[in-house]
Amino acid sequence: MKIVRHTAPDMRQALRAVREQLGEEAVILSSRRTPQGVEVTAAVDFEAGSLDTPAAAAAAVAAAVAASPPVPTPAPAPAAAAMPVALSATEPEALFPPQPDMRADAMGRELQTLRRMLETQLAQLAWNDRTRRAPVHTELLRELTEIGIAQDLADHIVGQLDERVDLAQGRRFAIAGLSQYLLTTGDRWLETGGTVAFVGATGVGKTTLLAKLAVRWILRHGPRDLALIASDTVRIGAQDQMQALGQLLGVPVHVPERFEALPELISRLERHRLVLIDTPGSSLRDAQLSARLAVLASSASKLETALVLAASTQAGALEEAVQRFRPANPASCLLSKVDEATSLGGALSVLIRARLPLSYTSDGQRVPEDLRPARSLELVSHAVRLARTTGAAADEDLLRRRFGRLSHATT
Numbered sequence: 001m002k003i004v005r006h007t008a009p010d011m012r013q014a015l016r017a018v019r020e021q022l023g024e025e026a027v028i029l030s031s032r033r034t035p036q037g038v039e040v041t042a043a044v045d046f047e048a049g050s051l052d053t054p055a056a057a058a059a060a061v062a063a064a065v066a067a068s069p070p071v072p073t074p075a076p077a078p079a080a081a082a083m084p085v086a087l088s089a090t091e092p093e094a095l096f097p098p099q100p101d102m103r104a105d106a107m108g109r110e111l112q113t114l115r116r117m118l119e120t121q122l123a124q125l126a127w128n129d130r131t132r133r134a135p136v137h138t139e140l141l142r143e144l145t146e147i148g149i150a151q152d153l154a155d156h157i158v159g160q161l162d163e164r165v166d167l168a169q170g171r172r173f174a175i176a177g178l179s180q181y182l183l184t185t186g187d188r189w190l191e192t193g194g195t196v197a198f199v200g201a202t203g204v205g206k207t208t209l210l211a212k213l214a215v216r217w218i219l220r221h222g223p224r225d226l227a228l229i230a231s232d233t234v235r236i237g238a239q240d241q242m243q244a245l246g247q248l249l250g251v252p253v254h255v256p257e258r259f260e261a262l263p264e265l266i267s268r269l270e271r272h273r274l275v276l277i278d279t280p281g282s283s284l285r286d287a288q289l290s291a292r293l294a295v296l297a298s299s300a301s302k303l304e305t306a307l308v309l310a311a312s313t314q315a316g317a318l319e320e321a322v323q324r325f326r327p328a329n330p331a332s333c334l335l336s337k338v339d340e341a342t343s344l345g346g347a348l349s350v351l352i353r354a355r356l357p358l359s360y361t362s363d364g365q366r367v368p369e370d371l372r373p374a375r376s377l378e379l380v381s382h383a384v385r386l387a388r389t390t391g392a393a394a395d396e397d398l399l400r401r402r403f404g405r406l407s408h409a410t411t
């Protein structure tokens with residue numbers, strides 16, 4: 001099937017243009033007024049009789065209208081005499097109070113249903129058309145969806161592909177594209193140091209990551225230039241956890257009196273090359289979260305906040321975490337629990353969309369073994385492998401809803 005959109009000064013000219021391009025079989029799908037005149041969207045299909053044709057789609061919609069239940073008629077208003085209202089010629093509204101316009105409501109709902117049905121049919125047509133015209137592109141969209149890559153990103157990557165590309169080339173291009181968009185920082189904390197506060201939701205693995213980095217630093221540089229700050233005074237046992245780590249490593253653990261005293265404590269520790277700061281985990285709806293993040297954002301310019309995200313979390317919740325912790329102005333993020341994730345594409349899409357560079361990933365509980373400096377190609381390849389091993393499948397309905405849009409089929 002072929003779908004075209006024409007703009008002309010008037011309807012007559014628009015229809016003539018449609019007829020010239022699509023012939024007498026063309027079906028008008030929609031028309032609307034525009035500042036230039038009218039815009040007409042029309043389609044023609046070469047497999048008449050199939051439900052995939054616009055004519056059949058229109059017929060299906062018409063049949064659905066005919067079959068839909070009648071619009072309920074509102075109950076008759078009570079007789080004026082029975083109303084407990086003062087009869088006054090000057091207040092006719094009191095005699096006939098406005099009834100809720102049930103009929104209009106029902107018609108509105110009916111139209112919405114029709115609109116959805118039509119959109120579904122058109123999406124199906126457009127997706128079928130796209131599959132026929134660019135099978136490699138649609139296969140790649142399917143595979144990216146199976147990996148868990150977000151719709152806009154998948155569309156963007158596939159949209160850059162040449163028309164004559166084959167599937168193997170297309171796959172290589174998509175993986176290279178994703179790797180290129182996924183920013184990473186390199187192993188810079190362990191090489192040159194820094195002052196880093198780990199923020200993130202409760203239980204995502206902040207303290208474990210801090211411990212892994214501290215041990216790795218000592219293995220490379222010794223304990224002299226390392227300082228730890230335990231600013232989590234919220235969770236029972238959090239201080240003990242940090243003190244135990246400090247004792248084990250032979251490194252002092254500093255505790256600010258209050259969270260607000262953190263900037264002052266940081267400036268006192270300036271001579272240390274690496275200062276790692278454990279912060280309380282916050283539920284995303286924590287009332288104190290904004291205040292704490294504001295303290296971090298206004299702290300010494302040397303301080304950098306790093307957002308910890310658990311890869312095992314759903315993409316929607318990761319997106320929300322990125323938004324909620326934005327006031328702390330994180331310069332980078334760390335991805336924990338990669339070993340627990342059943343799909344990685346969603347997490348990678350969130351990081352790419354937020355342009356948040358990834359510093360390290362963690363794929364287990366062992367300290368310090370389960371820590372890696374983030375490498376984008378490695379992560380994207382891991383996401384692909386994961387989709388294969390879990391047998392992820394994108395169902396046809398999802399693909400049609402995501403990628404079956406008219407613009408793709410418009411010539």
Ligand SMILES: Nc1nc2c(ncn2[C@@H]2O[C@H](COP(=O)(O)OP(=O)(O)OP(=O)(O)O)[C@@H](O)[C@H]2O)c(=O)[nH]1
Nearest residue numbers: 202203204205206207208281336337362363364365
């Ligand atoms: N499987 C797996 N478990 C992890 C990983 N990182 C941390 N954990 C576990 O997750 C749990 C929580 O880790 P913590 O480091 O205490 O998390 P947190 O963010 O500091 O928690 P709060 O301070 O309570 O907010 C612990 O049982 C860790 O062993 C990881 O990469 N993979």
Ligand SMILES: [Mg+2]
Nearest residue numbers: 206207232238
């Ligand atoms: Mg902790």
